[in-house]
Amino acid sequence: xxxxxxRGVSKSYSSRNGNVLxxxxxxxxVADEELVTIVGASGCGKSTLLSMLAGFDKxxxxxxxxxxxxxxxxxxxxxxxxxxxxxxxxxxxxQNIKFGLRLRANASISNADAVVQRLLQRTGLAAFRDRLPAxxxxxMRQRAAIAxxxxxxxxxxxxxxxxxxxxxxxxxxxxxxxxxxxDTDRKTVLLVTHDIDEAxxxxxxxxxxxxxxxxxxxxxxxxxxxxRHFDIHSDSKFIELRDRVRDVVRGEAxxxxxxx
Amino acid sequence: MLSANGxxxxxxxxxxxxxxxxxARKFAVESILIRAFxxxxxxxxxxxxxxxxxEFGWVKRNVIPPPLEVLAIWYDLITGSTQEAARYSxxxxxxxxxxxxxxxxxxxxxVALGVILGLLIGxxxxxxxxxxVTLQVLRNIPVTAWVPLAxxxxxxxxxxxxxxxxxxxxxxxxxxxxxxxxxxxxxxxKASLMMGANNHELLTRxxxxxxxxxxxxxxxxxxxIAWVLVVVAEMLAVRSGxxxxxxxxxxxxxxxxVIASMLSIGMLGYxxxxxxxxxxxxxxxxxxxxxxxGEN
Numbered sequence: 181x182x183x184x185x186x187r188g189v190s191k192s193y194s195s196r197n198g199n200v201l202x203x204x205x206x207x208x209x210v211a212d213e214e215l216v217t218i219v220g221a222s223g224c225g226k227s228t229l230l231s232m233l234a235g236f237d238k239x240x241x242x243x244x245x246x247x248x249x250x251x252x253x254x255x256x257x258x259x260x261x262x263x264x265x266x267x268x269x270x271x272x273x274x275q276n277i278k279f280g281l282r283l284r285a286n287a288s289i290s291n292a293d294a295v296v297q298r299l300l301q302r303t304g305l306a307a308f309r310d311r312l313p314a315x316x317x318x319x320m321r322q323r324a325a326i327a328x329x330x331x332x333x334x335x336x337x338x339x340x341x342x343x344x345x346x347x348x349x350x351x352x353x354x355x356x357x358x359x360x361x362x363d364t365d366r367k368t369v370l371l372v373t374h375d376i377d378e379a380x381x382x383x384x385x386x387x388x389x390x391x392x393x394x395x396x397x398x399x400x401x402x403x404x405x406x407x408r409h410f411d412i413h414s415d416s417k418f419i420e421l422r423d424r425v426r427d428v429v430r431g432e433a434x435x436x437x438x439x440x
Numbered sequence: 441m442l443s444a445n446g447x448x449x450x451x452x453x454x455x456x457x458x459x460x461x462x463x464a465r466k467f468a469v470e471s472i473l474i475r476a477f478x479x480x481x482x483x484x485x486x487x488x489x490x491x492x493x494x495e496f497g498w499v500k501r502n503v504i505p506p507p508l509e510v511l512a513i514w515y516d517l518i519t520g521s522t523q524e525a526a527r528y529s530x531x532x533x534x535x536x537x538x539x540x541x542x543x544x545x546x547x548x549x550x551v552a553l554g555v556i557l558g559l560l561i562g563x564x565x566x567x568x569x570x571x572x573v574t575l576q577v578l579r580n581i582p583v584t585a586w587v588p589l590a591x592x593x594x595x596x597x598x599x600x601x602x603x604x605x606x607x608x609x610x611x612x613x614x615x616x617x618x619x620x621x622x623x624x625x626x627x628x629x630k631a632s633l634m635m636g637a638n639n640h641e642l643l644t645r646x647x648x649x650x651x652x653x654x655x656x657x658x659x660x661x662x663x664x665i666a667w668v669l670v671v672v673a674e675m676l677a678v679r680s681g682x683x684x685x686x687x688x689x690x691x692x693x694x695x696x697x698v699i700a701s702m703l704s705i706g707m708l709g710y711x712x713x714x715x716x717x718x719x720x721x722x723x724x725x726x727x728x729x730x731x732x733x734g735e736n
Contacts, residue, residue: 236633254630255634256636262631264627270650280635283635284641286636
């Protein structure tokens with residue numbers, strides 16, 4: 181059980197040019213076990229949104245609720261997958277996955293060793309358990325980072341352009357990996373991306389955001405059958421959805437570019 | 441099926457670390473002899489030139505004695521078997537021990553204080569503001585300028601020596617520790633907080649370990665400075681140690697003992713540096729090659 185709710189959330193920063201409104205009166209609802217993607221041009225506040233949900237930033241006004249509890253600080257109930265892979269360079273893959281489990285906050289998770297072994301298997305990293313992050317490829321690093329977050333069993337997964345730094349082939353493999361994980365775990369997932377194909381391919385629901393100030397522009401239900409396979413990219417329904425999202429995003433991006 | 445795809449595409453991308461991290465060696469077969477030659481040639485030429493200028497009388501032997509004579513004196517300093525070093529014969533161990541002991545005592549307190557204060561400054565802007573002006577001003581006073589005050593305050597003995605050495609060791613350590621804390625990848629801090637790390641866990645498991653490479657860079661500089669200052673301190677403040685031996689033999693025109701003392705200091709300093717490097721490489725194996733800093 182984990183639903184996410186944004187109630188009239190605004191966020192403004194003070195900068196040299198005065199106050200900048202990054203997000204304006206944003207309302208958002210993500211149901212339990214839903215996989216929602218947020219797509220938008222850079223600067224539309226999508227990362228700010230995720231950062232506040234994670235608890236790294238506080239909203240200027242409004243409330244963010246996870247399971248009806250207001251978010252105040254970062255915590256293990258909300259696992260974050262960063263674009264810049266968060267692995268400790270001095271720890272092996274196995275030790276990285278174990279890192280969260282060894283914290284006092286997660287002492288209640290029993291069978292830590294079994295959890296780590298299972299995650300090593302699930303992520304295909306069992307043979308690389310003793311490697312340091314520097315000795316892994318980008319895709320393996322991100323899988324190790326995902327495993328280290330799954331180890332503490334968060335209620336929701338927040339992913340901030342998790343595959344943005346990967347090459348397109350690896351990215352597509354990682355998308356399938358994520359869908360497979362989600363199929364078995366059924367966690368609530370909120371994923372931010374600027375890749376429209378990725379946003380639709382993964383999502384139950386895609387939120388298109390526009391910038392200056394950031395707000396929800398359109399919410400699109402992605403009624404494509406699951407489980408999904410790569411072939412769906414050439415499906416007419418997929419293409420139709422993609423074009424629709426692209427028109428919205430492009431329109432917004434162009435409007436923004438012209439006003440600047 | 442999916443994960444099988446994933447790992448196979450990924451296996452191709454992974455190179456063994458020795459290949460990906462180390463540059464390719466130019467010569468595949470490089471015999472130990474050639475290497476020994478490469479290491480030895482320059483010191484050997486230096487010794488030959490030294491021997492030559494004294495042999496041909498370009499420099500007076502009592503100003504710069506030839507290397508073989510210095511070697512003989514050095515041997516007597518250490519063993520006391522030939523009495524060539526006269527009153528200094530066989531005193532080397534006592535002096536070397538005195539200097540080494542002072543270096544490590546001063547280095548110890550300087551580095552300990554430097555790491556603690558460096559961590560605090562790196563972690564807190566308030567602490568930084570509190571200490572910044574003081575540190576920047578004090579840092580620019582050469583430690584040798586502290587000698588008069590140190591002597592007046594501590595008197596003649598070990599105390600002023602250890603004070604000066606520690607002071608010299610403190611500054612590089614505190615600055616590099618601060619830098620190390622600042623350079624930690626902020627994503628790692630965020631990830632730790634997200635996983636529920638408390639302040640103590642964050643400090644000991646992330647910040648301290650993450651700043652170790654930089655701390656070691658500071659410690660290494662501090663060790664070098666400690667050996668410089670032990671000589672200064674022993675020339676002025678105590679009646680033992682290699683710095684004292686050097687200064688005292690200079691007063692008696694024993695330049696052979698002076699040079700043997702200089703070389704002893706150089707060698708002990710070198711050994712100390714090797715010790716720091718050994719510890720660093722042992723503790724920071726993850727940092728030996730190009731460490732992964734969170735970039736993909």
